[in-house]
Amino acid sequence: MDDQKQYARLFNDMDSQTFITLGIILASVILLIIASQRGLNWLANRLHGQVRFRIFALVPLTRLLILLTALAIAVPIVIEPSLRNMVTLLGAIGLAIGFALKDYVSSLIAGVVSAIELPYRPGDWVDIEGTYGEVKHVGMRTVEIQTPDDDLVAMPHLKLWDSAVYNANNGGTSLQCVANFYLHPEHEADGVRKALRDVALTSAYLKFDQPIIVVAEEKPWGTHYRIRAYPVDPRQQFLFITDLTVRGKQVLSRAGIKPALLPPDAALDTPKGVPDIHRRR
Amino acid sequence: MAQRSTETASSPWAVVALDKFCTPEHTQKSQWRRSRRTMLTWLTGKRAAEQQAKEEHELRLLPEVKLAHLVPNIDWSPVADRLAQALREQEVANEPVVFFITPPYGGHAAVISHWAKQQSVRCLMAPTHQELTEGSLDWVERCGHLDRWALPALERHMLRHTQGLQGVREFLERALSGRLGRGVIGCDSWTYAYLQQAVGIEGAPAFTLQGMEGKQLADYFASIAYNGQNGLTVYSTRTGRQVLTSQPSAQKVAQEAERKASTHKELQRLAAHCRGHLGVAWHYWRKRLREPAQQDDPDASELWLLDALADAELPADTGDVALLVLHALLLHGGLEDQALGDVLPFSHHEALNARLALARQGILSREDGRWQVAALSYASVRQLLASRNYLVDPL
Structure with missing residues (x-):
């Protein structure tokens, strides 16, 4: 009770x-x-x-x-x-x-x-x-x-x-984007680096208060270049990457630089544990 | 950006170092007012109407002939004199390159052309569109070596394009190293901001025209109307108060009144709206002057100035495509349709559609075959681009 x-x-x-x-x-x-x-x-x-x-x-x-x-x-x-x-x-x-x-x-x-x-x-x-x-x-x-x-x-x-x-x-508003280029090993690397930097500098989407970095990495099959830059608005990231890729290819093709040709059994190595976001960009 | 007080306003044609440029008093307030107005328009879905002392339908446009006498084209030759004086005083005689920067409609090309004529200096020719798109350096080779040279409009020597940057980079490299001789370069402030990032022109002395205050604008507009000879009285449609008078008798009265009350408030508002740029303010003055629709005396000089803020403004939700078009046009000091398509990341057809839509809204105007941001839209376009993190000019 x-x-x-x-x-x-x-x-x-x-x-x-x-x-x-x-x-x-x-x-x-x-x-x-x-x-x-x-x-x-x-x-x-x-x-x-x-x-x-x-x-x-x-x-x-x-x-x-x-x-x-x-x-x-x-x-x-x-x-x-x-x-x-x-x-x-x-x-x-x-x-x-x-x-x-x-x-x-x-x-x-x-x-x-x-x-x-x-x-x-x-x-x-x-x-x-x-x-x-x-x-x-x-x-x-x-x-x-x-x-x-x-x-x-x-x-x-x-x-x-x-x-x-x-x-x-x-x-x-700063979101880094990465555009990848896989090139044949025989090319003038300094010229490619400058050309890819110009590609970023002339993009309509580029955010200027962030750095532009061109990274080159030597691989057994060729050279892997990355343009790291920032678009004005994060929502423009895919348009920005597309713009960098399309114009980058034009410039490299005009300079007579060939893309890398991977052997049929080779696969691009992506480090384990790196999230999809970085692989994609 | 520093703002100065009206009391310290000096000569209307002051050529100063770029880092000494100050926007007029109340510029920030003007931007807030514009933002508030845009927000109200966006929220209510219609243009927020301010109380007007004189309704627009009671007024009519001025005949072109009368307008040509009241607001003749700006004569930039006094600025060329000031520039020559500044170059002497600032001890830049040994510098290989000196820049003279102005915003759109700021007259840098005319100033440099006048200066070159006065100093008997050769003006360098601009490259063709084909030379720019092909990345040809022929035009740079044509420059040769001169003791002194002038380049009226650097924006005509570049395209935001991998090929279009090659020539201007080579040219500036030669010019800055002194291999071309000593030169003065006129450049649009937006192109200058872009080239600072893309090419790197830090260290070269740069001059500009100091921003004008309301009082200086009033003096200037009074002096150009009928060469300052005839009487002119302008009222504001917003307040109904006198904005300007150039009648000799009334001038004394106005001067007296000025001491007692703050006049030129409306022109200070205009100066702040235009960030002190005379070229933009001149377009406002020319396009927004009205006379009474019912005027008994045809010789009467009473005129009315429409509200400066009620201009062609961009809505806050303007899309990316339109902004990219506007930004590209500003960076190049105006472009033809073909060149516009070359510098944008979409097809010529899409670029043309966006350009047509902006032109229909009155945001763009065509000058010398090139499309550029209309003077009356410049302030709102600049503010919108800045708010969206696009690269903007230093002025």
Whole structure:
């Protein structure tokens, strides 16, 4: 009988007024989250440069603030917020999570961590476990990544705990692109280096406040050149690489430089552990 | 970029070192105002109308003949005198190359041509389009060695193209090493910014025309109207207040009033909008002057100036293709359609379509067969390109 009274004291008296209040809080939270997310995404998608990324970063933070505020209002309505009550409630919730909803709740917690640590935010170009693309939305449980093939991949935040997250632009507008050229070993290397640098310098997409680097690497089958440069906007990366590749090939062909011809059984070596993002770019 | 105060404004034709260039007072404020206006237009879907003291339909365009007397073409020869003086005073006589930089419509080609004529110096010829696209160095060889030479418009000597850079790189290498003799090069500020990155011209002295304040613009516009002889009174359609007067009797009154209240506010606004560039401000003045539609006295000199900000502006959501076209045109000081297709990463057909769309919106205009950013759109185009991280000019 005493135990029953103790548990009854854990929760406040719940009358119809309380249920209506909780219903209003729940509805307000849903509406506010939808409005803030849609509004901020809408605004950010119409802006460019650094402002775009700053507004995108506000999306998960705003949602987290709304949720915390709602909890702070709702919890005292449901339970008497004493230390004993809170310990009892949290213990019960912890037990339920431990058995049934471990991964789900882990993703939710990782979502909160991602909103604070910002390993990725909308507008970033990331590679998580081989999935490369632009972060379109950071939800409570998943992050939505749009790949260059226009697939939308929902990746659980859970990956944060044990997977490397490669962020190509990290909330900024600078994203390095790499254009590869595989050339026959017999050529004048200094001329090629200068020509490839000119190819980057004359690209309409080039961002000038970042360096242009031409890397040459000797291989058994020839010479591998890479132009490393930055486009004005990360979203132009594929157009930029295409432009560098097309014009680079034109210039090299005009100079009479032949591409490398690999033996039929040879394959280009890509170091293990390097994510797809770097191989692709 | 430094801004200076109206009080320290000096001569209207001040030629200064490039790093001494200052934008007029309130330039930053003007940019914020433009951003706010663009944002409002974008949010509401229609152009945000400001309260006007005089409605546009009550006014009409000025006849061309009257306009030619009121706002004649800019005579750049005084700037050539100032440039010659600056070259003497700044002790750059032994420098192999000196640059004179101005923004679009800034008149660097005319200034250098005047200077060359005054100094009896030979002007170097620009290469043909074919020479540029083939990367031919023949035009560089033709330059030979001269004791003194002038090059009015360096932007005509390059294309943003692997071949189009070869000639200008070779030319600048020879010029900067002194192998061509001593020369003065006129260059568009956007081309200069690009060549600084692509070729490297650091260290060569560069001069420019100092940005003008509202008071200097007022003096200039008053002095060119009917050669400063006839009376001219201009009111702002935005405020209804007097913007300018050149009537001898009224001038004294205006000067008196100037001490009491801040006049030239509207022209300061125009100066800030144009970043102090006279060439751009002159186009505004010429294209936005109106006279009353119902004027009883044909000789009456009352004129109205339309709001400087209500010009052909780019929407904030302008696409990448349009921006690439605009940027290419600015970097080359204007281009013909054929050359435009050569410097853009898409087909000639797409480049032409984008160019046509911009021309229809009034963002581009054609001067001497070349398409370039219209003077009235220049300020908003520059601001938009800067906001999207494109390379912009130093002025």
